[in-house]
Amino acid sequence: MISAGDRILAGLSGGADSVCLLSILDHLKNALGVELSAAYIDHGFRPDETTAEIEFCSKLCSERNIAFSTTKINAKVYAESEGLNKQEAARDLRYKALEEIAAQNGANKIALAHNANDQAETLLMHLVRGSGPLGLSGIPPIRGLIIRPLIETQRSEIEEYLSKEGLHYVTDSSNLKNDYLRNRIRHFIMPSLININKDFIQAALRTTNIIRDEERYFAVLVTKTLMKMISRKSDTAIELFLGPMEYMDTALLRRVLRRALSETRSLRGLGLDHIEDLIKLIKYGQSGGRIYLPHSIRAIKGYATLALTSEAPVSLREYVINSPGEVVLKEAATVLRLSIVEGKEIYDMGDGKKSACFDADKLPFPLSIRSRRAGDFFYPGGFGKKKKIQDYFVDEKIPRDERDSVPLLMTNKNIAWIVGHRIDERYKVDDNTDRVLLLEIRPMKF
Secondary structure, eight states: OOOTTOEEEEEOOSSHHHHHHHHHHHHHHHHHTOEEEEEEEEOSSOHHHHHHHHHHHHHHHHHTTOEEEEEEOOHHHHHHHHTOOHHHHHHHHHHHHHHHHHHHHTOSEEEOOOOHHHHHHHHHHHHHHTOOHHHHTOSOSEETTEEOTTTTSOHHHHHHHHHHHTOOOOOOGGGGOSSSHHHHIIIIIHHHHHHHOTTHHHHHHHHHHHHHHHHHHHHHHHHHHHHHHEEEEOSSEEEEEHHHHHTSOHHHHHHHHHHHHHTTSOOTTOOHHHHHHHHHHHHHOOTTOEEEEGGGEEEEEOSSEEEEEOOOOOOOOOEEEOSSEEEEEGGGTEEEEEEEEESSTTTTOOOSSSEEEEEGGGSOSOEEEEOOOTTOEEOBTTTOSOEEHHHHHHHTTOOTTTGGGSOEEEETTEEEEETTTEEBGGGSOOTTOOEEEEEEEEEOOO
């Protein structure tokens, strides 16, 4: 965790664990050949206690000639904007704030005071929630800049050290409440387990260590496997070859999918159920099938690939058509060709899919192309009864993330054609038609 020449920033809350960590690092800094600073992060949750805690931490550092800094984060606002609970938001912002302070101080390590009890509690929390092996591996002792020197030290040992050193600390009032799962586990479940097995905390540590070792092995295997499967990749999307996944062992496939998802966006909120849904889509879903995951992540099964994306669905802009010719609908990757034909010799042409025929006199120019809007309706050809566009899309199983890119041919304020799908009964060719407006679809060339 620590090498000579390191500059260590210690997270300091004033609680027993962080005071113990700061004291030990202070005692050892000369022997280890490191520099030490400390930082307090104000989450904005306990304004009545924060001032006293900052004063306590500042005094503690001043007495030991340790550089001290503090910063405030707004976890409540961040939680609302990101759809997180307050604890998740506070953790994210706390790490970001510590990294910023470390950069300002030139620190290359950030020491946090998580201990063995925290590790055991985390294991139980993830077990209760139904986590996979990664969650059951617990809190990593080292991750990036973060080090946790007390991760194998029990809280009883920390309290004994503080008592022996005559060190005081402050108590976070939120730790005494049972509003949070961790506190309920700490106050009720842990004592019962320790009563069953007095060495439960050590047993939990062994379990997390074993699982973490195995996860490290799988991480290498997953990386090698995933590298062979990526067809395309961007910051918000990744496309994987289907073939290998259709026959892959489920244990490896779960890990590959989690890693692939992590390449597009945060995995928070994605649980085992979502991964199992992805596996069902891969092994049993039809081409074109898709599922919708949290954080606007979509999984789309193609003929040969599985696309995972958090990109916003494409929305078609409005196009005006003043005369026959070609119109390039960029968002729909489609070219629309319009032509006028005298007579009705092409009466039987046009299936509404690749082409469509209309009574030209019923569709005078200018025409327009746009995407759907709330309240849109049409009269489906061959059916003639009024139908909402939304209901038509649902009935035709048009994926909801594709609906805003489906072109609608408009005459005045009426829909004449759901391009590529179905014409409106009101504008079809009939016995009175003298001129036919023929529209043909072809894919856009890139």
